[in-house]
Amino acid sequence: MRIDKYLKVSRLIKRRTVANEVADAGRIEVNGRPVKASYAVKEGDIITVCFGNRPVSVRVLSVEEPKGKDVAREMYEIVEQNPPLAHSENL
Numbered sequence: 001m002r003i004d005k006y007l008k009v010s011r012l013i014k015r016r017t018v019a020n021e022v023a024d025a026g027r028i029e030v031n032g033r034p035v036k037a038s039y040a041v042k043e044g045d046i047i048t049v050c051f052g053n054r055p056v057s058v059r060v061l062s063v064e065e066p067k068g069k070d071v072a073r074e075m076y077e078i079v080e081q082n083p084p085l086a087h088s089e090n091l
Helices: 003-009 016-024 069-075
Strands: 028-030 046-051 054-060 076-081
Touching (some): 003 016, 003 046, 003 069
Antiparallel strands (some): 046 054
């Protein structure tokens, strides 16, 4: 399954066109390497998506298209989620 479609069906990104744009902008890495939207996702891949200044890393558990919305979260597990950078309060 292409990475743009995977991000959409797993509900990490709402729309496939947005996932495609994010991939083409170089904000998606698989196993530490930037990939394009056409990259074929495999089970065990570690996908890192940068949402603004907050990267989220997930491990691919399944590439089978889910039968419903509620099981889409079973396609991956969150490996690392960094909080956004906090502003200094001592200004």
